[in-house]
Amino acid sequence: MTEDSSLEMLVSTAHGIARQFGKDCEVCIHDLSVKDLEHTIIFIINGHVSGRKIGDGASKVVLETLEAIEKGDIIVDHLGYRTTTQDGRILKSSTVFLKDSTGKYRWVLGINYDVTALMNVDAALQSITTVESHDSSGDGQIPLNVNDLLxxxxxxxxxxxxxxxxxxxxxxxxxxxxxxxxxxxxxxxxxxxxxxxxxxxxxxxxxxxxxxxxx
Structure with missing residues (x-):
């Protein structure tokens, strides 16, 4: 499978996730091969959730992963952790790391679901809104650029x-x-x-x- 076809499949997956969960679900793709960390986002849908757009930079989790790759550490996906937006809304986030055909980590699929309204509804929605309290990957806010992240x-x-x-x-x-x-x-x-x-x-x-x- 070529890199173009892999990316095309990833974009299709992102569209499917966003369509399934609606306008409150942001899905973005980072390209780790980009040398400029201020411009890693190559695709995003429902960017109004975090206020980001194509061409914006890496998140804290992406930076940590790049550092871990350089150190040769084992890379693991971060699933169901809590983040917040600049204006204080609560997100349930997942970050999945994907390799290219050579076996190198190339893309990051990020999912950010705005659960702010759901936090106040009936207990029947608890299974959707529960976040992993032991995962510290979501400390702080989702930045709009790498300067805010720093x-x-x-x-x-x-x-x-x-x-x-x-x-x-x-x-x-x-x-x-x-x-x-x-x-x-x-x-x-x-x-x-x-x-x-x-x-x-x-x-x-x-x-x-x-x-x-x-x-």
Whole structure:
């Protein structure tokens, strides 16, 4: 099967999912072969759910997966986890990773179903609205671009430590930077400048902390 036919089948699947669940179900396809992480979305239907469009960038889960691929970790799908939109609506999300004909991970199929209204209805809908509370993949909001994503990740790194950067010691900053590294934050262009400025350290110190966090 050619790459074009595989993508065509994936787009057909996305249309089917969106048609089955209606206008509150967003389905998008990311192309992992795209070098620019700000423009990984090559297809999206019902983009009004998250406010994204074709040409927008990678999500937190996609970044984490790219980082895991580079490290040689086992890749697993993230199914039925909770995310939120910029305006606070609750989504039930699933992220599926797909390989090309060479066996490399090439595409990501993302499904985001707006369950905000369903959270208040009869218990008969509980099986639809239940989300996996143990899956942390959905921490934070779905960003509109990679700059928003980087801001979200930096805020999460601060929450992990529980104090502002000015009060953190060296070990705490290393822990925060380890979180950012594992989340794939440093795959974003010029992220090193923003992180080093935020934590009040030099670029040289940042790279030193990254190396120490690997150990």
């Amino acid at each position: 801001d979200n990740l930096i805020n999460q790194s601060v929450k992990r430590i529980g104090k502002p950067p000015a009060l953190m010691n060296k070990e705490e900053k290393i822990q925060a930077i380890q979180f950012l590294r594992d989340a794939g934050a440093f795959l974003i262009t010029k992220s090193g400048d923003k992180v080093s400025n935020f934590y009040g350290i030099s670029k040289f110190t940042l790279y030193s902390y990254i190396d120490q966090s690997k150990k």
